[in-house]
Amino acid sequence: MAELLENYSLKKHNTFGIEAKARYFFRFSSTEEISTFMQNNEIANTSYLILGGGSNMLFTEDFDGLILHPDIKGIELLDEDEDSVLLRVGCNEEWDEFVGWAVDNNLYGIENLSLIPGVVGAAPVQNIGAYGVEAKEVIENVEAISIESKQPVVFSNMHCEFDYRNSVFKKEYKNLFIITHVQFRLKKKAELKVHYGAISKELEAYDEVNLKNIREVIIKIRESKLPDPEELGNAGSFFKNPVVDKEKADALKAKYENMPIYEVNDSETKIAAGWLIEQCDWKGKRFGDAGVHKDQALVLVNHGNAKGYEILKLANDIRKSVLFKFGIKLEMEVNAI
Ligand code: EPU
Numbered sequence: 001m002a003e004l005l006e007n008y009s010l011k012k013h014n015t016f017g018i019e020a021k022a023r024y025f026f027r028f029s030s031t032e033e034i035s036t037f038m039q040n041n042e043i044a045n046t047s048y049l050i051l052g053g054g055s056n057m058l059f060t061e062d063f064d065g066l067i068l069h070p071d072i073k074g075i076e077l078l079d080e081d082e083d084s085v086l087l088r089v090g091c092n093e094e095w096d097e098f099v100g101w102a103v104d105n106n107l108y109g110i111e112n113l114s115l116i117p118g119v120v121g122a123a124p125v126q127n128i129g130a131y132g133v134e135a136k137e138v139i140e141n142v143e144a145i146s147i148e149s150k151q152p153v154v155f156s157n158m159h160c161e162f163d164y165r166n167s168v169f170k171k172e173y174k175n176l177f178i179i180t181h182v183q184f185r186l187k188k189k190a191e192l193k194v195h196y197g198a199i200s201k202e203l204e205a206y207d208e209v210n211l212k213n214i215r216e217v218i219i220k221i222r223e224s225k226l227p228d229p230e231e232l233g234n235a236g237s238f239f240k241n242p243v244v245d246k247e248k249a250d251a252l253k254a255k256y257e258n259m260p261i262y263e264v265n266d267s268e269t270k271i272a273a274g275w276l277i278e279q280c281d282w283k284g285k286r287f288g289d290a291g292v293h294k295d296q297a298l299v300l301v302n303h304g305n306a307k308g309y310e311i312l313k314l315a316n317d318i319r320k321s322v323l324f325k326f327g328i329k330l331e332m333e334v335n336a337i
Helices: 031-040 095-104 199-203 211-225 246-255 273-279 308-326
Strands: 003-009 021-028 048-050 063-070 075-080 084-090 139-146 152-156 177-187 233-237 243-245 261-263 268-271 290-292 299-302
Touching: 021 031, 031 139, 063 177, 095 211, 199 211, 243 246, 246 268, 268 273, 273 308, 290 308, 299 308
Parallel strands: 021 063, 048 063
Antiparallel strands: 003 021, 075 084, 084 177, 139 152, 139 177, 233 299, 243 268, 261 268, 290 299
16 A cells, blocks of 8 residues: 655665655555556655665765655566576565575576665666676566656666666666566576686585575675675665776786786776775774774675764765775765765
């Protein structure tokens, strides 16, 4: 059932656990409910924001407008052939519960994305990725409602313009479409990716390399260095890993031989932002309740009652020092509101 709330606390709706209030908060569980609301309600014309699981949001102040929160659930089988299934998943299903469900049903493709916080509807927005896999590899279509026309729209994978932690929903269509469902094509036959980082090494302890064991290993690796938002507020990687010209990366590498780099193409190289931040001596630092995680410097944390603007100030100080020491501008992965 749809409901409209006023002066509503967003603390439980962002994984940073930041206290901020929304003037209006509209929760809905079907495409009909949101269409009716937008066609008949005056406040639908005030400034608005679409909020999923809040796993990539930093509220720096109260939001004096309308928050639209889709609460659509369910996993439906749309199509099946010998090799794969096409699933339609409601935007407010917890991402990791969906991954667990896929693994339990012997479906391949998202096991490396185990334990990423947030909901299914956020997966296409920032093309979530980890351990050598990105959501774009399994997303077939994204169903949304256009705020302008109030009509349902289907975006094919190509129209989503997926890129590293990016999509059309973060660029020209930012805040213009409410994602209601995501359609995933998952494989019935094993296609495992175990060559990223520590995965294959961790798998040596198991007698078989299978779907369930990979999920277990990924969960173990993530838990060893990424804080659980239920225990310590955070939004995963706060910055993107910067992509720089190959010449610049080579010059830095000559000076700092331990610098972790990843080839992007012939002319560009990606550098591990966590390493850059650690080199500037931020790892584990704390200013009031805003801090840098002790095991992964790319993650900013809320030790309790940090304000959004305090986290943002820390982020800006980090950016300045990385720019000063390495001449590299870090871009935020998190959306500051
Ligand atoms: N490193 C440091 N110090 C740190 C953190 C990292 O030296 O404080 C070094 C590591 O030793 C390693 C390299 O940097 O050599 C890369 O670290 P890691 O493997 O932890 O991955 P990352 O590049 O920091 C990215 C994603 C993560 C994803 C992991 C694993 C981005 C912005 N982040 O992190 O995604 O889980 O790879 O695939 O691309 C997220 O987006 O929220 C997220 C957690």
